Structures are given as C-alpha cells and as structure tokens.
Amino acid sequence: xxxxxxxxxxxxxxxxxxxxxxxxxxxxxxxxxxxxxxxxxxxxxxxxxxxxxxxxxxxxxxxxxxxxxxxxxxxxxxxxxxxxxxxxxxxxxxxxxxxxxxxxxxxxxxxxxxxxxxxxxxxxxxxxxxxxxxxxxxxxxxxxxxxxxxxxxxxxxxxxxxxxxxxxxxxxxxxxxxxxxxxxxxxxxxxxxxxxxxxxxxxxxxxxxxxxxxxxxxxxxxxxxxxxxxxxxxxxxxx
Numbered sequence: 001x002x003x004x005x006x007x008x009x010x011x012x013x014x015x016x017x018x019x020x021x022x023x024x025x026x027x028x029x030x031x032x033x034x035x036x037x038x039x040x041x042x043x044x045x046x047x048x049x050x051x052x053x054x055x056x057x058x059x060x061x062x063x064x065x066x067x068x069x070x071x072x073x074x075x076x077x078x079x080x081x082x083x084x085x086x087x088x089x090x091x092x093x094x095x096x097x098x099x100x101x102x103x104x105x106x107x108x109x110x111x112x113x114x115x116x117x118x119x120x121x122x123x124x125x126x127x128x129x130x131x132x133x134x135x136x137x138x139x140x141x142x143x144x145x146x147x148x149x150x151x152x153x154x155x156x157x158x159x160x161x162x163x164x165x166x167x168x169x170x171x172x173x174x175x176x177x178x179x180x181x182x183x184x185x186x187x188x189x190x191x192x193x194x195x196x197x198x199x200x201x202x203x204x205x206x207x208x209x210x211x212x213x214x215x216x217x218x219x220x221x222x223x224x225x226x227x228x229x230x231x232x233x234x235x236x237x238x239x
Contacts, residue, residue, distance in 0.1 A: 025135040026051030027086065027117040032229035033179070034096065034113050034141035042097040045113060049086040058083050058116040059094050061141065066112065075111065076101035098143070107175040107201035109143040140198075142177055152176040153232075156224035159199065161236045166213035167206050168220070168238075172199040181231050182223040183207065188215035196222070 030046040037043075049055055059079050060070040076099045086092045096113070103109055115137045144152075155174035162169045168185055172178050180196035192211050199205045209217065217238045223231045 025117065025137065026053075026055060027057060027115055027135070027137065029113075029115060029137060029139060031139070032225065033139055033227070035227050036096065036098065036141060036143045038098075038103070038144060038146045040098075042095050045094045045096065046091060047086065047094065047115060048091045049088055052088050054085055054087045054120060056083065056118040056120070057086050057092065058114075058118070060114050061096070062112045062114060064110070064112065066114075066138065070114075076103065077111070079113075096141070103143060103145060105145050105147070107148070108145070108177050110177055110200070111141040111143065112138050113141045114138050140177075140179065144176075148175045150174050150176070153226060156226075156232060157234050159222075159234075159236065160239070161220050162239050163212060163217045166208060166210055168194065168209050168212065168217055169204055169206050170199055171204045172201060175201045177201060179225040180222055181225050182221075184221040185209055185212070185217050186219040186221075187211045187217050189218075191221075 026049055028048050028050055030048070034043060034045055045059075047057065059082060060073075061075050061077050061079060062068065062070065062073055063075060065073070078097050078099065080095050080097070084092050084094075116134055117136075118134045152174075155172065155176040156178050158174060159178060160171040160173065162171070177198055177200060179198040183194040183196040185192045185194060187209060188211070190211070192209060194207050194209060197205055197207075220236045220238065222234050222236075224234060226232055
C-alpha cells in the first residue's frame, strides 16, 4: 500500500498546485505588455522575485508559436540575459534588442515575452516525493514602426462593430493592435459577457453570441488595455 499512498499524495499535491497557480508564481513582471518603438536602441523589462527562495529564470521571445523550442525560432531580437538567478526579494532587468532586420512599416508587429521560473531542487529524504512545478508567464510585445498614422490610444475607440446573424464583428482599420480586456453586448435588453480577444491591425475579429441568433445586438461595451497596462472603457452602437 505504500507506493499507492505516495502516488495519491503526489496527485493531491498536483491538484493543489493546479488550483494555486497565481499564488505560487513568485516572479512578477513590472508591466502587462512591452512596447518596442523602432527608434529605440533597446527596451528593458523589470522583474521581481516576491517569493522567499532564489529562482532560476529563463526569458525569451516567441512569435505566437509558443509550443516551438525557443532555440528554433529565428526572431529579429535578442534577449539578455536569457537565463539568470533572482534571489528572494530581489529584482532582475532583462534587455530586448532589435537586430535591425526588415519589419513591416505600415503596422505593428506582435511578439510574446516569456518568463519561466524554475524553483531550486528539493533536498533531503522527502525530495523524491515532492512535486515541483516551473511556472511560465507570457505577455505581449508590440514592435511599433516610426511614422505610423493615427495614435494607439485613439485606435481602441474607433473600432467598427457590426452584427451578422449570431456573430458580433469588430473591425480595426488602424495600424495598431487593439487588446480587449472585457467585452459585453446588449441583446434584447440583456447584457451578455463575451470572451475578449485582441484585434490585429487592418483586420477584424468575430465573436459568437448565441443569444443574437434571434435578437438584435443594440450596444457594445468594451474595455481595452493601453500602452501602460491600464483599462479604458468604450461604448459603441451596432451599425
């Protein structure tokens, strides 16, 4: 019965860890997004270890293919240092540098900044029974070419919303990404919460609203995230 008890204990610990993800992640990034202006030599990202033990931290960028080995991604950026030790209650600054390769000039490009925190190996006789998890945080990084028309702070309020049967469609005619944090549609006088997604430049995003199959969407309320990570409310009538 002993092996069974060890297995059960591991499963229970695994379940606890799954439900305590946010509480167990110790590395905190200073922002919720990174803006990389083309005119900048580089940009920095600050991290802080708010836990009580030292951590090994790995950082890298991806282009949306988060399942690909970072070493296989040929991106026009370097991240330094790629691996570092961050002591408890201490911070670490990571530098992202554009290597100068050609990038789209008429719109922003989206990449993702990754932080993987790896706890130190357990010591002692109980180490073989202890389940340790490595936590990963992933935030957006926008490369912003110089000379773009309009303004990122204005683009969010200029989305064009339409309804097509049971679909709500948002059109972004700006060269900037618009990130939605909250989306709510009024259908037949009832407010419906919809899972939000970002909208790429010169593109549209379709949201399924099953309640709209038999009723008209009259209004949309949505919150967007600005360059500083703040939430800005917007309201739009459906055309």
